[in-house]
Structures are given as C-alpha cells and as structure tokens.
Amino acid sequence: MKVGVLTGGGDCPGLNAVIRAIIRKGIIRYGYVVYGIYQGWKGLMKEGLVRPLDLDDTSGILPKGGTILRTSRTNPFKVDGGPEKVLENLKKNNIQALIAIGGDDTLSVAAKLFELGVKVVGVPKTIDNDIWGTDRTFGFDTAVNIATDAIDRLHTTAESHNRVMVIEVMGRHAGWIAIESGLAGGADMILIPERPADLEKVCMLIKRRHERGKDFSIVVAAEGTKVKTPEHPEGMVITQDGSVDEFGHVRLGGIGNYVAQEIEKRLGYESRVVILGHIQRGGSPTAFDRNLGTRYGLFAIDLVHQGKFGYFAALKGSDIVGVPLADMAGKTRTVDDEFYEMAEVFFG
Numbered sequence: 001m002k003v004g005v006l007t008g009g010g011d012c013p014g015l016n017a018v019i020r021a022i023i024r025k026g027i028i029r030y031g032y033v034v035y036g037i038y039q040g041w042k043g044l045m046k047e048g049l050v051r052p053l054d055l056d057d058t059s060g061i062l063p064k065g066g067t068i069l070r071t072s073r074t075n076p077f078k079v080d081g082g083p084e085k086v087l088e089n090l091k092k093n094n095i096q097a098l099i100a101i102g103g104d105d106t107l108s109v110a111a112k113l114f115e116l117g118v119k120v121v122g123v124p125k126t127i128d129n130d131i132w133g134t135d136r137t138f139g140f141d142t143a144v145n146i147a148t149d150a151i152d153r154l155h156t157t158a159e160s161h162n163r164v165m166v167i168e169v170m171g172r173h174a175g176w177i178a179i180e181s182g183l184a185g186g187a188d189m190i191l192i193p194e195r196p197a198d199l200e201k202v203c204m205l206i207k208r209r210h211e212r213g214k215d216f217s218i219v220v221a222a223e224g225t226k227v228k229t230p231e232h233p234e235g236m237v238i239t240q241d242g243s244v245d246e247f248g249h250v251r252l253g254g255i256g257n258y259v260a261q262e263i264e265k266r267l268g269y270e271s272r273v274v275i276l277g278h279i280q281r282g283g284s285p286t287a288f289d290r291n292l293g294t295r296y297g298l299f300a301i302d303l304v305h306q307g308k309f310g311y312f313a314a315l316k317g318s319d320i321v322g323v324p325l326a327d328m329a330g331k332t333r334t335v336d337d338e339f340y341e342m343a344e345v346f347f348g
Contacts, residue, residue, distance in 0.1 A: 001030075001032050001033070001096050001097060001304075002032070002033045002034075002035060002093070002094050002095050002096050002097075003022075003026055003032050003033070003034050003035065003095070003096070003097045003098070003099065003301070003304055004034075004035045004036075004037050004050070004090070004093070004095040004097070004098045004099070005019060005022050005023075005034060005035070005036060005037065005053075005069070005098075005099045005101065006036075006037035006038075006040055006041070006043055006044070006069060006098070006099075006100055006101065006102075007019070007040060007067040007069045007070075007071045007101045007102060007106075007125070008040035008041055008071055008072065008073070008074070008100065008101070008102035008103075008105070008106030008109070009040070009071060009073055009102045009103045009105055009106050009125070009126070010071070010073075010103070010126070010127075010281060011065070011066045011067055011071055011281055011282075012067075012125050012126065012127055012138070012139035012281055013065045013127075013138070013139045013142035013143075013281065013282075013283065013284065013285030013286070013289050014125075014138035014139050014142070014285040014289035014290060014292065014293035015066065015067040015069075015101060015125065015138075015139075015293065016061040016062060016064050016065075016066070016067060016068055016293075017061075017062055017138070017285065017289070017290045017291075017293030017294045017297065018101055018123055018125075018138070018293040018294070018296050018297040018300070019036075019053075019058070019061070019067070019068060019069060019101075019297065020058040020061055020062055020294070020297065021293070021294045021295075021296070021297025021298045021301070022034065022099060022297045022298075022300060022301045023053050023054075023055065023057060023058050024055065024058055025297070025298050025301045025302075026301045026304075027054070027055060028055075029301075030301070030305050032301075032304075033052060034052070034053045035050055035051065035052055035053065035093060035095055036050070036051055036052075036053045036057070036068075036069050037049065037050050037069065037098075038050070038051075038069050038070050039069075039070045039071065039072045039074070040070075040071045040072040040073070040074055040102070040106065041072070041074045041075065041076050041082075041086065041106070041109060042072045042074040043069075044076070044085065044086040044089045044090065045074070045076055045079065045082055045085040045086060045089070050089065050093050050095075062290060063284050063285070063290070064284065065281075065282055065283045065284055065285060066282075071102075073105070075105065075109060076109060077109065077112060083112075083113070083116060086113065086118075087113075087116065087117075087118070090118065096119065097119045097120070097121075097304045097309070098110075098113075098118060098119065098120040098121075099120070099121055099122070099123065099300050099301070099304065100120055100121075100122050100123070101122070101123040101125050102122075102123075102124075102125050102126075103124070103125055103126035103128075103131060103137075104126070104130070104131055104328070104332070106122075106125075107122045107124065107131070107312055107325055107328060108328075108329060110122050110312075110325055111310075111325035111326055111328075111329060114309060114310045114325060114326075119304075119309040120309055120310070120325075121300050121303040121304055121308070121309055121310075121311055121312060121313075122300075122311070122312030122313070122325055123296045123297065123300050123312060123313050124137050124296070124312055124313065124314065125137055125138060125139060126139065126140070127139040127140050127142070127143035127170060127177065127280060127281050128140070128170060128171055128172060128173070128174055128176060128177065129174065129176040129177070129333065130171075130172075130173055130174035130176065130332050130333050130334065131328065131332075131333055132327075132328045132331035132332060132333045133312070133314050133323040133327060133328045133331075133333075134312075134313075134314035134315050134316070134323070134333075135314075135315045135316060135317065136292060136315045138285070138289045138292040138293040138296065139281065139285070139289055140176065140177070140289075141285075141286045141288040141289050141292075142280075142281075142283070142284075142285045142286045142289050143169075143170065143177050143181075143280040143281060144176075144177055144180045144181045144184070145286055146276070146279060146280050146283070147167070147169050147177055147178075147181035147185070147220075147276060147280060148180075148181045148184045148185045150167060150185075150274065150276055150279075151167060151181060151182070151184075151185030151186070151187060151218060151220065152185055154167060154218065154274060155185075155186070155216075155218060158216040158217070158218060159215075159216045161216075161270070162215040162216055162269075162270065163216055163269070163270045163271060163272055164206060164216065164217045164218075164219065164260070164263050164264070164269050164270070164271040164272070165216070165217070165218050165219070165271075165272055165273075165274065166219045166220075166221060166256045166259050166260040166263070166271060166272070166273045166274070167187075167218070167219070167220050167221070167256070167273075167274050167276065168221050168222075168223055168255055168256030168273060168274070168275045168276065168277075169181060169220060169221070169222055169223065169276050169280060170222070170223055170276070170277075170280050170281070171192065171193060171222030171223055171224055171225075172193070172223065172224040173193055173224055173332050173334065174192075174193060174194065174222075174224075174332060174333060174334045174335060175190070175191075175192025175193055175194055175222040175224075175225070175334075175335050176335060177222065177280065178190050178191065178192050178220050178221065178222040178225075179192055179335050179339060179340065179343055181220065182220035182343065183342075183343050183346070185218070185220070186218070186346070187218045187219065187220040187346075188205070188206065188209060188217040188218050188219065188346070188347060188348060189202055189205060189206065189217070189218075189219040189220070189347050189348070190219075190220045190221075190340075190343055190347070191219065191220070191221040191222065191225040191255070191259070192222045192225060192335055192340065193222055193224035193225055193226065193334075194334050194335050194340070195340065196225075196226040196227065196228045196234065196235030197221075197225055197226065197227050197228060197235070197259070198228050199227060199228070199259070199262050199263075199266070202219070202259070202263070203262070203263060203266045203267055204348075205347050205348030206219075206263060206267065206269070206348065207267055208348050209348045210267075210269065217269075219259060219263075221255050221256055221259055222255075223255055223256075224237065224255075225238075225255050227255070227258065227259075238254040238255045238258050239254065256273040256274070256275050257273050259273075260272060260273040292315065295313075295315075295320050296313045296320065299313040299320045299322075300313050303322060308322055310324060310325055310326070311323060311324055311325065312325055312328070
C-alpha cells in the first residue's frame, strides 16, 4: 500500500516525531511505501510536491523542531477546483491512504475529504491544546515550558525596575498556554479568551498588590483575549488588521500592548510588554512531546493498516484512542471554570 503523509497549519514541536513513527512502522512492520506530501494541502494541488520517503529520511529528526515536510495554511475548499485537484493528485500518485497531521483547520479538511471518499486518518497538532476530543496535543508541553521560562526570567527585570510586565502568549480561542504557564510561573494575573477581561478589575488587583508592598507585577495574556469596553460589554478582540487567512481567521496581535498601555494610563505604574510569538512554537520538543508525537504516529499508521479511516488519534487519560473526525467539527477544547478559579486564588 502507498500511504501519503502531510503536515498542515502552523509548525509545532513534535511534528517530526510523528512523521518518523509513521515512516518507520509503515515500512518496517507493514511493508508500506510512504510518500511525503510537502507544504500541507498545497502539496496535493501542485506538481512536484510529492515524493517517496525512506528510513534515511527519519535519521536525526526526532529532536528537531518544525517539520521536514514543510507546511502551509492552504484550504483546498477555498480554491476553485481545489478538492478535485486533491483527488486527482492522490490518484495520479497512486496514494491509497492519507495521514493528515494538523490542527482543527487541517483536520476539518480531512473530514470533508473523507466524505468525498478519501481514505484518511488524522493526527491532532496544535500548541494551543484546543482540539476537541483529545486530552493533549503534542507541541503544547514545549510551548508551556518556553513560556514558563520566559515568565521566570521576566520576574527579575520586573522586580528590579518596579514595573508591570505583560507577557502575550499564543492562544486564539483557548487560554491553555496562558493558564498553565502563568500558574507555573507565578503570574499575578492571567487573561484568557474564555473570559473577557475587565481592565477595571485587573487594575484594582494590581493596585491592591502594590499597596501591600509589591512594586512589580506579572500579567500573562493569551493573544485571543477579549477586552470589555462600554461599546463592547461582551468583549472586543484586539487584531493587527482586518485581513483573514483561507480558514477565515483574523490576524491577532496587540492585546499585550493594549493591556500594558491601559495599566500605565489608569494606575501610573511603568508597564512593559513582551510578545513571545513564534518563539513558543520553535526549537526542540520536550521529551513529553517527542513521546506523545511518536505514540500518535504509531497509532495513525495502525489505523491505516486496520482500515479504520475517518478517525484521528487522541489521548484519553493515558491511552491513545480513535475519535471520528466528524465529531470534532465546530468544537473547541477550552479552559474550564474550575481550572481558572484555581488560578484566581493567586491573582493580585
């Protein structure tokens, strides 16, 4: 059997661990021919972006960040004739099964292609940890560790200068990175998309902290955090501009600056912002993400061998299980109230 594998969406630590596991077990255990599809879904709509992979391609890639297959945010269902091109190239390359590694957008495309008859399985990937149906996505642990390290480092400069430091981390729809890194790093305030930020309350808590002798504060804000205003009592999203990608997502960015400026304006405390950005998704994956990615890859190629298409690999407790791709459509795994209320104990 010829099996294709692609990585879509943003890059993520642990992708190469998944690819390595698929190639090695696919070739050694099942005798499959594995094809790499380069640049995500774009690779199935253009010529020259599909080639066979062998065991040599897995050499040394386990500790490397990024993806040897490259990636893109291409949505074939937003391109004229896109799905037809995908089906045509799968047939042309005689690829009989497909493994799509990616986040909600990539897996939603996989689900639609499955409905069109493509034999596809998925592997969930996102540092945001917001894919419904799985307890954990690989890449998240690495991102949290990077953000926590940054918070630890910023504590010393914040204290030295009596400043409020606002750290903006990734998290479009869910604040998992913010809540876990903020809690681990001892943040004095954590802002997440699930709860629109009341800046009056934020400033009140920071002022209370400073009045009891603490002349610095650490605020962690997820990029998708909404801000309550008189015009937007339900919360306003801070964006870079009005542009959107092929999946309809606006370019987020600016919540850190907005919050820092408001704190300084309202309280008079010197405030600075640090935007971690793509640093969170770069570099070598943690041991946890390498192992989780490996387990996902092994499970995905097993699903192919068993003919269980239309599923994606998911972590439930300590077990890897199959979840129907159709079940995750339109759903997001968000931070629950109980977790946030636990973090609130340490605010201010």
